[in-house]
Every structure is written in C-alpha cells, then in structure tokens.
Amino acid sequence: MEFRLDGIVHINYGKCGIGKINLELKPLGKCSRCKKNEAIINLAYARQRLCKDCFNDFFVNRVRRVVEEFRMFKPGERVAVAVSGGKDSVALLHALKKAFPEQDIYAFYINLGIKYYSDHLEKKVIELAEMVGVPIEIYNLKEKEGYTIDDFLLTKYKNKMCSVCGLIKRNIFTTLAVRVNADTVATGHNLDDTVSTMMSLFFAGDFEGIARLKPVLKPLIKGQPRKIKPLITTPEIEDLYYVALNELPVQECGCPHGEFTPIKGMKKWLDEMEKEQPDIKFRLLSVFRRKFIPLVDRGLGEEGVEEVRACTVCGMPSSSEICSKCRRVMELMEIKERRGEIKMEITFEELERLREKERVVLLDVRDRKEYEVYTLEGAINIPADEIQKRWKELLKYKRTHKVVVFCNAGRSSYAVAVKLRNLGFDAYSLKGGIISHIQP
Amino acid sequence: MEFRLDGIVHINYGKCGIGKINLELKPLGKCSRCKKNEAIINLAYARQRLCKDCFNDFFVNRVRRVVEEFRMFKPGERVAVAVSGGKDSVALLHALKKAFPEQDIYAFYINLGIKYYSDHLEKKVIELAEMVGVPIEIYNLKEKEGYTIDDFLLTKYKNKMCSVCGLIKRNIFTTLAVRVNADTVATGHNLDDTVSTMMSLFFAGDFEGIARLKPVLKPLIKGQPRKIKPLITTPEIEDLYYVALNELPVQECGCPHGEFTPIKGMKKWLDEMEKEQPDIKFRLLSVFRRKFIPLVDRGLGEEGVEEVRACTVCGMPSSSEICSKCRRVMELMEIKERRGEIKMEITFEELERLREKERVVLLDVRDRKEYEVYTLEGAINIPADEIQKRWKELLKYKRTHKVVVFCNAGRSSYAVAVKLRNLGFDAYSLKGGIISHIQP
Numbered sequence: 039m040e041f042r043l044d045g046i047v048h049i050n051y052g053k054c055g056i057g058k059i060n061l062e063l064k065p066l067g068k069c070s071r072c073k074k075n076e077a078i079i080n081l082a083y084a085r086q087r088l089c090k091d092c093f094n095d096f097f098v099n100r101v102r103r104v105v106e107e108f109r110m111f112k113p114g115e116r117v118a119v120a121v122s123g124g125k126d127s128v129a130l131l132h133a134l135k136k137a138f139p140e141q142d143i144y145a146f147y148i149n150l151g152i153k154y155y156s157d158h159l160e161k162k163v164i165e166l167a168e169m170v171g172v173p174i175e176i177y178n179l180k181e182k183e184g185y186t187i188d189d190f191l192l193t194k195y196k197n198k199m200c201s202v203c204g205l206i207k208r209n210i211f212t213t214l215a216v217r218v219n220a221d222t223v224a225t226g227h228n229l230d231d232t233v234s235t236m237m238s239l240f241f242a243g244d245f246e247g248i249a250r251l252k253p254v255l256k257p258l259i260k261g262q263p264r265k266i267k268p269l270i271t272t273p274e275i276e277d278l279y280y281v282a283l284n285e286l287p288v289q290e291c292g293c294p295h296g297e298f299t300p301i302k303g304m305k306k307w308l309d310e311m312e313k314e315q316p317d318i319k320f321r322l323l324s325v326f327r328r329k330f331i332p333l334v335d336r337g338l339g340e341e342g343v344e345e346v347r348a349c350t351v352c353g354m355p356s357s358s359e360i361c362s363k364c365r366r367v368m369e370l371m372e373i374k375e376r377r378g379e380i381k382m383e384i385t386f387e388e389l390e391r392l393r394e395k396e397r398v399v400l401l402d403v404r405d406r407k408e409y410e411v412y413t414l415e416g417a418i419n420i421p422a423d424e425i426q427k428r429w430k431e432l433l434k435y436k437r438t439h440k441v442v443v444f445c446n447a448g449r450s451s452y453a454v455a456v457k458l459r460n461l462g463f464d465a466y467s468l469k470g471g472i473i474s475h476i477q478p
Numbered sequence: 479m480e481f482r483l484d485g486i487v488h489i490n491y492g493k494c495g496i497g498k499i500n501l502e503l504k505p506l507g508k509c510s511r512c513k514k515n516e517a518i519i520n521l522a523y524a525r526q527r528l529c530k531d532c533f534n535d536f537f538v539n540r541v542r543r544v545v546e547e548f549r550m551f552k553p554g555e556r557v558a559v560a561v562s563g564g565k566d567s568v569a570l571l572h573a574l575k576k577a578f579p580e581q582d583i584y585a586f587y588i589n590l591g592i593k594y595y596s597d598h599l600e601k602k603v604i605e606l607a608e609m610v611g612v613p614i615e616i617y618n619l620k621e622k623e624g625y626t627i628d629d630f631l632l633t634k635y636k637n638k639m640c641s642v643c644g645l646i647k648r649n650i651f652t653t654l655a656v657r658v659n660a661d662t663v664a665t666g667h668n669l670d671d672t673v674s675t676m677m678s679l680f681f682a683g684d685f686e687g688i689a690r691l692k693p694v695l696k697p698l699i700k701g702q703p704r705k706i707k708p709l710i711t712t713p714e715i716e717d718l719y720y721v722a723l724n725e726l727p728v729q730e731c732g733c734p735h736g737e738f739t740p741i742k743g744m745k746k747w748l749d750e751m752e753k754e755q756p757d758i759k760f761r762l763l764s765v766f767r768r769k770f771i772p773l774v775d776r777g778l779g780e781e782g783v784e785e786v787r788a789c790t791v792c793g794m795p796s797s798s799e800i801c802s803k804c805r806r807v808m809e810l811m812e813i814k815e816r817r818g819e820i821k822m823e824i825t826f827e828e829l830e831r832l833r834e835k836e837r838v839v840l841l842d843v844r845d846r847k848e849y850e851v852y853t854l855e856g857a858i859n860i861p862a863d864e865i866q867k868r869w870k871e872l873l874k875y876k877r878t879h880k881v882v883v884f885c886n887a888g889r890s891s892y893a894v895a896v897k898l899r900n901l902g903f904d905a906y907s908l909k910g911g912i913i914s915h916i917q918p
Contacts, residue, residue, distance in 0.1 A: 241758075243765040245773070303754065307747060314743065318681075325683040333685070333777045 051125060051278055051288070061278065071096075079279055082316035090283050097280050101130075101268050102137035108253045110266040111222050116142045118175075118220035118263070120211045121166065123147070123159030123289045126226030128166055129277040130269055132286055134224065135170045145174040146214050146223075148207055151186025153382065154449050155293055165287040175218060177210055185370055187295070189380050191459045192373050195366065199295040199460065202366055209354050209363040215263040227251075227267045230274035233322045234304040241304075248326060249334045258346045258355035273319065294453035295460070382455060383469040389442055399439045401432070403454050404446060404472075414444065414472065422450040425457060436463055444468035491565060491718055491728070501718065511536075519719055522756035530723050537720050541570075541708050542577035548693045550706040551662050556582045558615075558660035558703065560651045561606065563587070563599030563729045566666030568606055569717040570709055572726055574664065575610045585614040586654050586663075588647055591626025593822065594889050595733055605727040615658060617650055625810055627735070629820050631899045632813050635806065639735040639900065642806055649794050649803040655703040667691075667707045670714035673759045674744040676766050681744075688766060689774045698786045698795035713759065734893035735900070822895060823909040829882055839879045841872070843894050844886060844912075854884065854912065862890040865897060876903055884908035 051061075063078040066087045070077065075089035081096075088096060104110070111117050119134060121127040135143055147163040149156045160176065167174035180186050187203050195202045215223045232251055239247040255265040269277065281288050311318045348354065349361035356362070374380075384392065392398055400417035402409050409419040420428050422445065435441060441463050443451040448471040458465035468474070491501075506517040506527045515529035521536075528536060544550070551557050559574060561567040575583055587603040589596045600616065607614035620626050627643050635642045655663045672691055679687040695705040709717065721728050751758045788794065789801035796802070814820075824832065832838055840857035842849050849859040860868050862885065875881060881903050885891040888911040898905035908914070 241762060241765065243769050245769060303751070307751070311743070311747070322681060325681065329683050329685060333773055336777055337773045 051282075061282075063279070079276075081276075082312075083273075083320060093276075093279065093283065097129075097272070097276060098133045098136045100272060101133045104253070104268050104271055105134075105137065105266075108266070110224070110254055110264075110268060111141070113140065114142070115221040116144060116219060117222050117224055118144045118146050118211070118215045118218065119172075119224045120207070120226070121145045121147050121163050121174075122226070123162045123166075123287075124226070125277045125281045125288055126228050126231075126269060126274070128162075128226075128286050128288045129272075129280045130224060130226040131166060131172070132170055132284060133280065134268060135172060143172045144218060144220060145170075145172050146211055147174060147176045148210055149176060149178040149180075150203065150207075151178075151180040152188055152293060152295065154452050155291065156186075158291065159289055162287040162289060169287065175214055177214060179206075179210075183367070185367065185374065188382065188456075189370055189374060190366075191382070191456065192377060192380050193366075193370050197460045197462070203295070205363045205366065209352060209361070212262055212354055213352065216261070220263050222264045222266050224266050224268055226269055226277070228269045228272050228274045228277055229319050229323060230305060230308065232267070232270050233319045233326070234308055236326050237308070237322070238304050245330075245334045245337075249331050251326075252331060253327070259348055262355070271320065271323065291449075292453075294456040382452065382459075382467055383448070384442065384466045385469050386475050389468060392440065392442070397439045399432070399435045399441050401441055401443045401454070402445075402472075403443055403451055408446070412472075414475070417444075422454055425454055429458070429461065432458070432463065439464075441465040442468055445471050446473055447471040448474070491722075501722075503719070519716075521716075522752075523713075523760060533716075533719065533723065537569075537712070537716060538573045538576045540712060541573045544693070544708050544711055545574075545577065545706075548706070550664070550694055550704075550708060551581070553580065554582070555661040556584060556659060557662050557664055558584045558586050558651070558655045558658065559612075559664045560647070560666070561585045561587050561603050561614075562666070563602045563606075563727075564666070565717045565721045565728055566668050566671075566709060566714070568602075568666075568726050568728045569712075569720040570664060570666040571606060571612070572610055572724060573720065574708060575612060583612045584658060584660060585610075585612050586651055587614060587616045588650055589616060589618040589620075590643065590647075591618075591620040592628055592733060592735065594892050595731065596626075598731065599729055602727040602729060609727065615654060617654060619646075619650075623807070625807065625814065628822065628896075629810055629814060630806075631822070631896065632817060632820050633806075633810050637900045637902070643735070645803045645806065649792060649801070652702055652794055653792065656701070660703050662704045662706050664706050664708055666709055666717070668709045668712050668714045668717055669759050669763060670745060670748065672707070672710050673762045673766070674748055677748070677762070678744050685770075685774045685777075689771050691766075692771060693767070699788055702795070711760065711763065731889075732893075734896040822892065822899075822907055823888070824882065824906045825909050826915050829908060832880065832882070837879045839872070839875045839881050841881055841883045841894070842885075842912075843883055843891055848886075852912075854915070857884075862894055865894055869898070869901065872898070872903065879904075881905040882908055885911050886913055887911040888914070 066077040066080055068077060068087075069075045069089035069092050070086040071088060071092040075091065077087035077089050079088050079090075079093045080086075081088065086096075117134070117138075119127065119131045121131050131143070131145055134141070145163065145167045147160060149160050164174060164176075187199065187206070190196065190199060190202050211223050211225075214220075236248050236251055239245070239251075253267050253270045257264055280286075308319060308322075315321075346355045346357060347359075349356040349364055350359050351364040352361060354361055354363070360368075389398070400414050402413045402417040402419045403422040403425065404413075404419075405421050406419060409417075413419070420431065432441065441455070441458055443455045443458070443465060444467070445451040445454075448467060448469050451471060452467040455465040455467040503518040506520055508527075509515050509517040509529035509532050510526040511528060511532040515531065517527035517529050519528050519530075519533045520526075521528065526536075557574070557578075559567065559571045561571050571583075571585055574581070585603065585607045587600060589600050604614060604616075627639065627646070630636060630639060630642050651663050651665075654660075676688050676691055679685070679691075693707050693710045697704055720726075748759060748762075755761075786795045786797060787799075789796040789804055790799050791804040792801060794801055794803070800808075829838070840854050842853045842857040842859045843862040843865065844853075844859075845861050846859060849857075853859070860871065872881065881895070881898055883891040883895045883898070883905060884907070885894075888907060888909050891911060892907040895905040895907040
C-alpha cells in the first residue's frame, strides 16, 4: 500500500494462485459522515462515501454489532482468532480487538509448510499479534504432525488442495482451542465468501452444507468451542481497504496452491449482480439466514440429524470412526513411506543429469522480453501470469516429459510447478532460478 | 420462418415489447440419432445434434414423458390448453396433441382487447386449433366483462401490466375450465421461465411462491381443475425451434405492454451460466423440485397453510372475501365510470386542435433516415428500437407536455405510447401514422 500526495491510495495485494489485486482509492468529495475529510471509499449499498477515519469506525462498529446481535461471545470468554495472514483474518483480529479491547483474545497461526508462503506469513502474523497486543499460538504442521500441505501433491487430492487444507485447518484450530480453553474460534469468512458458497451449495442441492454456514455454529461435541464468523456481513473488498488503510502486516504473495481462475463463477456472477443491485449480497445472506436455514433446520429435525461421534484418532467430531482429516493424513503418510519426501525443486546440476536420461521440457515463465534476451537452451516460454489461460499448450508433453519450470529466482516457477502438479503433470521448479545458472 | 437452399433456417419471432428474435439454424453435420439427415439443432445439455424429424420426436417424447412422470392427466380426462398465440403455448398445444392423439384436448383463448395485438393473435390461434384438430373456446374480455387490458393504463397498475394481465388470465382460464368440465388446465411455462422465476422468488424470500411453481398444482377448491406445466423441462429456445420447424401459426408481433428490457436480469444470468454449464437450468429445476419444494411444503405444513375460500364475486380461490382479480377490476371500473373510456389514439385533426391549446411534444419513432427526409413540424426523433435506451431524454417533458408519438402507419407508435404511459407520461399515438397526413 502506498499513499500519494494527490490523495490516491494504491493497494497491491498478493492473491492466491498467481497475480495481484491492484486498487486505487481516489478522492470522492466530502465524507458522508463527518462532512469534513475527503471521502475515499464508496459504499454503494449504504449510499455513503467515507473518509479513512469514518470508514474505520464503520468497519469496527459493524463487527461489534454482529458479535452482539448473534451473541457470538460473552465478556470474560476466551476468543481464539484463526489468523492465516490473508486480508480477512488480519482485518478480523485487528477490528475485533478494537471493538472489544477488554476481551481475552488469542491469535492462532498454523504453519502449513507451504514453500515460499507459510514462513512469510508466519512473520507477518507474529508482527500483527504484537501490533494488536494479543498472545499468539503457532502450530507448525511439519514439526507437530510430520507432514506439510505441499506433501498432498503426492496424493489423489493434488487437484483438491484447498479442500484438504481447509479440512486440516478446521481440525487443528478446534484442537488448539480445546487445548488453550478457548470458548470460541473466530474465522475471517466475509460476506462474499459466505453468500457465494451458499449459492454454490444450493445449486448442488447440499442444503445441510448451507445450514453449517450460520454466523454461530454450536459445537457438535460438548466441551469444544463454538465457531463464529464476525465478518459475515462485511464485503470482501472492505477487508482489503481496512488492512490497507491501517497498514496492517498482511501476505504479500498468494498461496501457490490457489486456484487458477482469478474469481470463480459464483463470485463473479454476484459481483455482476451487485453492479445493478448494490445490496444483493446482503439480501441473499438475509434470505438464507432468516428463511432458508431455519427451514432446513426444521426439516432436518424431522429426519434426525446425522450422528456425530469423536474421531478415535484425534477426538474431533466425525460421522465415522476416523474423521476425514485423519483418514487423509493416514493415506498421505502411507504414500510418503513408500515414495519418500516430495521433491518439487531441482538444482541446475540435477537438471543437467536429468536431461541426459529423460525427456524434459524446459518452461521459462518469465516475461516474453526477458525470454527473448536470454533463456536456457530449448526452453519454451509461457509467462507466469498467462499460465492459467495457456497451460493446455503443454498437454502434448503430459504423458511423455518431465516439465522443469524456471524463472529468475525460483519463486514464480515454484508456484507454476505446483499448478502443473495439480493438473497431473510431472513438474519441477529450478531452485534459485536462472540466476543460479548465470551467477553460480 | 424461411428455409433456404443452403440448408439454413431463418427464424423471425416478434417479442413482447419492441423487437424481434432473429435466429439462424445452420447445418451441423450428421444427426446424432438417425445418423442420416443433416442436423440443424444443437442440444448442448444432451450432447446431441438433431435433424428436424429427430428433434420433433425428441420434443414430443419429452412432453409425453413429463405428463406421464408427473401424472398430469389420465386417459379420458378433458385437458384445456391455455393458448396465447406465443411460441410456448402454440408448441404446447401441437405437441400435446401429437403425444396424446386420443386425449380430449380443448384450446382456450382469451381476447384481452390489446390493440394491434389481441385480434391478430385470435386469428393465429383459430388457425392453429383447426390445424391441430381441437375445439377452441374464445373468451372476449371486452364483450364478456366490459373492459380490456389496455384500460388498466388508466389505473395505478399501469407499470405492472404483466402482473395484472397474468392475474386476470389465470382467473378466467380456471373459470372457463370449470364451465367446460375440464379436469386440468395446461399452460406453456417453459424451463427458462420456471427456473428464472424460482430464482427471483428465492432472492425475494418468497418460498411459498416457489412451491406454487410445481409441475402439477392441485386445485385449492374442490371441483376446480388442476394446473399442469407439460413444458416445464423444455428450454425456451426449443419452443421457438419447434414452432418454426413445424411452421405453426404464431404471433408475429409482440405485446405492446411487454417489458422494455429484452431479457431480464435472472434470465440473462442463467443464459450466461448455461454457456459454461449446459445443464445448469435442468439441475436447478431438479434442486428446487426434489429438495427445496418438499422442504417448503413440510415447513408450511407445520405453520398451517393460508386459508383459502371462494371469492364472493367470481367464486375462484381467494385469501380474502374478494379475490385480487375482482378487486383490481372493480378499481378499474370505478375509474372508467369517472373518466370515461381510455383514449390512446388521436387523429391528425385532433392533434392540430390539441396543439392550439396545450403544450405538445411530437415524437417521431421512425428510423433516423426517414425522419431526415420528412417529418412533422417540430418533431423530435427517437427510433422505436432505441426507446428502451433513450426514453429518459423525454423526462424534461413529463410534467408539462402531452407526448404524441407517430410512425408510418400507427402501430409502432402505439406500442411506444403504451410504454410511455407505463412510465407515467401523458402519451398518445397518432392514428394511421404520418401516412394519414400525407395521403388524407
């Protein structure tokens, strides 16, 4: 983020997958609230244009109101905030402490062992917790459980990474909450996430799934924390504004396992609808929350809720003897036992040996111009930000070649190699990038 | 419709409001079913490309299957088909008779007294009934009840014409069905209509409204017909194909009261989604029908269904003493008593007298070129097909002027004048058009 003298705020935010969000906040005239400062944020649904200070008040007040309206927690209770380092959870931790300065708030961070990502986030989250003034509990997946999220590229879940990762995080956050005696776990799900997931589940006929997206979810097993979503009425973009305007520490690069498509179908459609009906997301949330979910709950009441028991491995709620998380981890551990550690990166020397005995295609993911100036012999070029459109050009190599991806320093190429693994390619990233070759 | 030697079928269909649908069916290779004839219709959701004959079979078989699956009627029952002369009801009558040649089928047509529209449709529907070989019952609203749909432009419903018209038609179709002892009334609601209405009602939180969109609706009062939708799984576009390929008599111009916007929000969005997921409309219908409506019905069961009684005026189902239709008609009759008949058209002589004593703006809705060659003195030009985009240019005259619309012969100008009345203008159409002035 960057302020300029002309009053324009520039926001750069690393999205999941490859790419960045670039936003500019321009002066919009007098603030609708204080009538004094220059407004920079237009809230079309509320017909208000706010200055920085009034927006911050508005944001924090909304969090306070939501917590109170849904009785998310009481004074004296311990609230654990699941912080990933992304804009939503960063905004949540900061705003929650502002709204409830006396509350016993705790930050949780799980280091998922995602290369070029998790360690970066850990630093940001530690910095944030210090700034906000709350204790932080860090859980290192590799140290505590012996595997990383990256390892799942070895399994059949390689193209469902977000789903596996979500499962593991939910499980661990609950475990941690029980351990530190937290009464509730707060997550950063925003309005856009919630409504688009509800719509997708509706289309799939998964009504029970929608009912689980309530603002407050009571524990399925006694003694476990309730789960709350204090940002459920906060539009996604406002989390970004809040983080940027308050200069909070936040992720600067996206998760390499993130989806290819920048915004998925349902979210894109809701954004389109919003242009014509600025309050559509709020209205939909209200229909689901006030009318639909009560109807589903009554319907389920008649049919009888699915039986829940404690997983015999981890003790978390499960519909079978062993919960989904533990089953997936067991599958992974078995594969790791057989195939050894996952190898995503190779050095230049390894690449040279590999080319002698196997068919290798070299993929340069730097810009066209850089490629034209200098590249590795025989390399083809698809710039990283074009991969999502053009990866099909590689299909002809899928069954016959190993794909070795390289960029300047080895970060973008790692993300692209991960993507290609998601898609079923036998892909590797050149460690240290082309620089490691030129300047050995 | 028009066939050409190159195998391309050209379809022109008058839409409601102003405008036409233009479609071209091009040769697509061998038919997926008969493997013999040239396919011209691509059914992406079914992964089939069909020739004319196979498409007709497919269309009629689907109607037969839907009727049987939902037990819409039994052999020996009398089925009244509500025919408007639009593509859906025309396709329905024809396909239903093809699917059930032995069934006692009856066509109903209501002449709604819509100028430049209803008489045209009546001819088409009579022609169709003769072609299909079924008796037809025609109900002339003006003759039987003393008013027309156009008259509602005098009332506060002038911008909700489609809603009032639907109310009146539903009421009369039921009355007619009772009179001729029909067991069921079939309407032409297609897949697109049904799913987009369901979605809109969902967004509005009107779940009970969705439950009324079942394929078969049992009568609320004993002795009345059940209502069925045999085209509920037929995509809208296929009704048009069916009508065109079988050269059925169908409306050639749209209803002047039709909406401005060519395709409304929800339908447009579903069409967009369909490009990525060709079966989305079918899936949504299935979610609503199999999961959602049963849930709503169970929910309503607990709360108790709204009490239904017979309207004391017309005897049709109503939630109050007098039904909505009769209440609206009473309002209209009172206004007509006070203000006399509605006057939408004026002659050239009347226009001249009017201009002497009142402020009049003349609106030429012919093409730009025609306007430039010759027009009436002082006239401004907005071509009829641009009115929906540009009507706001007239806002400055709304409170101060009468708007007199003219075209060549008086038909387009009538539709535009109706639109302007819907929007609250004091608008008239020049009877006979500019030709009546040049060639008196």
